[in-house]
Amino acid sequence: MEQQVTDQSKNYKVIGSRPVRHDGEDKVTGRAQYGADVSFRDQLWGAVLRSPHAHAKIKSIDTSAALAMPGVKAIITGADMPKLDDKTTRSVEGIENQRYMVERVMAGDKALFKGHPIAAVAATDRFLAEEAANAIKVEYEVLPAVINPVDALKPDAPLVLGEISSVTLGEKSRKETNLVSQTRFEQGNVDEAFSTAEIIVEREFDTKTVHQGYIEPHNATALYRSDGQVTIWTSTQGGFPNREGTAAILQVPLSKVKVVPMEIGGGFGGKIPVYLEPVAAVLSRATGHPVKLIMSRADEFQSSGPASSTHIKVKVGAKKDGTLVAADSQLVYEGGCYPNVYAATGAMCIYSPYKLENARVDAFDVLTNTPKVAAYRAPSAPQAMFAMESCLDEIAQQLEMDPLEFRLMNAVDEGDRRVDGMKFPRIGFKETLQAAMNSDHYKSAPPSGPCQGRGTSVGFWFNAGMSSSATVAMNLDGTASVVTGSVDIGGQRASLAMIAAEVLGLRADEVRPSVADTDSVGHTDVTGGSRTTYATGTAVHKAAEAVKAELFKRAAKLWDVPVEEVVFDDGAFHHKGASKGDDIKPMTTRQLGQKLARTGGPVSASASVNANRGVGAGFGVHIADVEVDPETGKTTILRYTAVQDVGTAIHPSYVEGQIQGGVVQGIGWALNEEYVHDDQGRMVNTGFLDYRMPTMYDVPNIETIIVEVPNPGHPFGVRGVGETPIVPPLGTIHNAIARATGVRLRSLPMSPPKVVKALQEQGVAAQLVAAST
């Protein structure tokens, strides 16, 4: 049932409606072109040989047998990649060491994770490329590997990058270590505040590595011409960051590289880094032909960046009346084999929903012999907030308080300061909590059967701003086009068209949105961080307003009146003023748009924005009813409701869809998804059979309740939507299982064997089984 969303008082004409997306027909007919659908008459197929070991010295690579196979046109290894200095540079994922950037896509003298690319082949057909890759003989000296970040911090742990010394609280250490960095946020006096607490909960948690699980594997086709110009067709979350990442590795100017972002089959953060593009480009340079590379599903799991496994300690103190007084947490994150930026974001989020004047959090980025972690939808927040929300639920239980009332009592509001120092502008957390408490789901009686229970949890993401560009142009018939560089992952282009349509007084279907390549529009940062509708929408808005300003002038010219006497109302331009009579007929945008040629020529405008100020954070509150089978340990979700403040829902269907999608990813993370490694540190479940993502038969309907507390930083009040939804499910389901069984599983995933074991260890298994039969 469609919820009536969007503040009716705003009188929006287009915003809040649900038009069919402009790219929809091509997607339901199979016409839409994704990266793997690109094909050139003279293309070669690539195949990558990857390390079977989690940590090894590469002693030699013998490509002679492979090169001798007819149809094999080129083979490259680390020796063929550009040699970059050991210095840091800005990249799409923060500051990176240049040498690491190259070695991540093609190993240097060591394999640092199972799946690390060792060599790549270009051949005339795909089967031949794989056969040739398998014919490359590599001599390895296997080294001890470390997978778990806690193990990696032990003094005798194998060193992943021998030369790393850590930055701890601002000071560089002399000792080689796997600890890349410790980030601390602190406010107030935590230890003193704990002494005033009347109830303290202190717990440890661990979570396993999980993958974004996009259905379309990474792919790239590259053409490196003899004049040095490179074109890349790829599945990426941003053409510009992809170009920057690839050009940095190839050591060519950006003006020589064109990236064409094809339709993308899911990303969730995992398609921000480059993997195949530089390899395809180097193979293309070696052969003079376009080279196409597609990752297999096994390659995806063992070689692309997942989300960190973690070990988390949380200590929370409160008064007996429920007021939170102090919190102190240590978040240890698996970083993969190179330094990354994502440990700190968990620390930015963990306490964010709550008023905590005295709080401290330390986040540790730790090297491991696994792929460098990549973003996964609110990176690092789900793990951290799961741990915090479990502790808070325990406190609420001990105090016999309603868990949502308890949170409302401690909820942040405008003007409160986050532990990392940012002050909240207008936010909608309290409204979201209230909407959850007023929901049908929450007002209904919790399930009361044996082993049934209800859980709630909260989620937060600060949302990103970053930079975007857009061009809005009027067509000769008065319709318009919107060109942006924002890759459309989930229907954003429709929302961007709707924003332009709202400004210009057109219908959504009268505005044609397109996703441009890097030649065709100004710099635009990734589609990620829940920033597209917000930031690119701001750029679109700005450009549309500039177009409209010009339209006002054209109307004035046509009517021969001062421009101040032209007004726009109810989708049309009117004359309102003393200089002429009242008999000037209004013109719709369409009508005015057809007269532009004779009033001065075509009208278009571009805008580039850096939208970091004015970002609106998104809060979510989820409710789940579950039933646990105490004999098998299997959890069934009976009912699930997700409530979220989205600011303004431009296209409510896609807002609901983002929420539902994030919820189901969170359910998978909570119940079944995990990387399994053997005792040599090699991932063994590298396919969808044993990396168990929820199927349609595993989840119930996901009810969504959209709350709109408009973000004052955006012309239409937009807040980012996409990431917050994945955060609450971990805590929600954990809390529901705790309420259903009396047992808290502080280790994710809460898979059936772990549930059975926990019930047995807590001594409740027998009575729960008896009660269920």
Added chain:
Amino acid sequence: MKPLEFSAPSSLDEAIKAIAGGGGEVGILAGGTDLIIQMRSGRRRVGQMVDIKKIPELNVLSYDGSKGLRLGAAVACDTLGAYAPAKQHYPALVEGAELIGSTQIQSRASVGGNVCNGSPAADTICALIALEATCVVQGPDGKREIPAKDFMTGPGQTALKPGELLVEFQVPPPAANSSSGYLRFIPRNEMDIAVVSAAAAITLDAGKQTCTAAHIVLGAAAPTPLLVEAAGKALVGTSLDAAALEAAAEASRAAAKPITDMRGTVEYRKHMAGVLTKRAIAMALQRAKGG
């Protein structure tokens, strides 16, 4: 994958000749839902693929009250599932077959392929053993019969000799007042390989009160599917009450010799062997009583 020869013989003799000439790298293609995956991952190197779906003997599907069920090795699971006599008389077998994979897999996967893949986690082998099926096999040296309980000899291994082809299963007609049930445990609701599974075939006396025969078979609990004779013995002569079921479950737990792998631990599999034994018996009992 190395270059591949492909043939689709339309007679059993042609197929056996093709397999014999294949030099040990022959892949026999029914539904391909195991073979193609294994070829792609490099687990199997196949130089010659023989599609057996055109062979009439491998597509037989018939039932009569005196001979029982004849199920050709190439018959797809969804075809078996739609065959009413199989559903009626051998529910455990149909249950197992219909649990293999998704709808898409059901259209292709065959019971024959499921069994020839040699995995003790196969969804059909437990029911075949519990129902005392026979595997009819043919090769260059002629025809022979292998009891289902002897067909799988180790993980990924079967009793087939080089050049032999599984032709059909023969399942004896069910005794009066008997029925069967199969279930498996998987972490999701679909799409997974069994962590542990159990089939139960139960026969009751004329009054439908006392158990006169019982076969309990565990899957994914040992290197091969496990016929737990002690569990069956624990049920015979009883009214299949809670105590009898617990005795059978205990026998299953004791007999199970599972490993720890990415799908389950030894402890969990032993525990579940007991749980599923009871649940499979309950299914079979309810059906045998006419429920």
Added chain:
Amino acid sequence: MATKNIVTAVVNGNETTMMVDNRMSLLDALRESAGLTGAKEGCLSGDCGACSVIVNGKLVDSCLVMAREVEGATIETVEGMARGAALHPLQQQFLDKAALQCGICTPGFLVAAKALLEKNPDPSDEEIRYWLAGNLCRCTGYDKILQAVKGAAAEMRTSK
């Protein structure tokens, strides 16, 4: 040099001739030889359903069918669902109900749902979810897909 063979099948009502290497799957043949890129490669192991097509009336994962098997077969892909310019009710419902976000799983779901409705024109929610368990979606959480299939089923029942 691996030899190629000719396979002729009826694809979406048209006799289609494809040159195939024996190692190619039906998915490879459709995408590379017949130019029909609607069916997608997601896992190549029959676990995601993105390659779903209908062969001789049965819903299959085309990544697990060898190209050489379909000589003389009748094949239906997503490209054949619309009737000329008129979208199939499932396609229209997916658009109207926003049952796709990135769209990569959509062709597979459409073909699988079509096969379901041809067999069972009035499926329950449970039956829909069970039938489509072999099609993975990571974007939508499946909710709107269910609504779209139900909507199409209702529409198709009344228009008969």
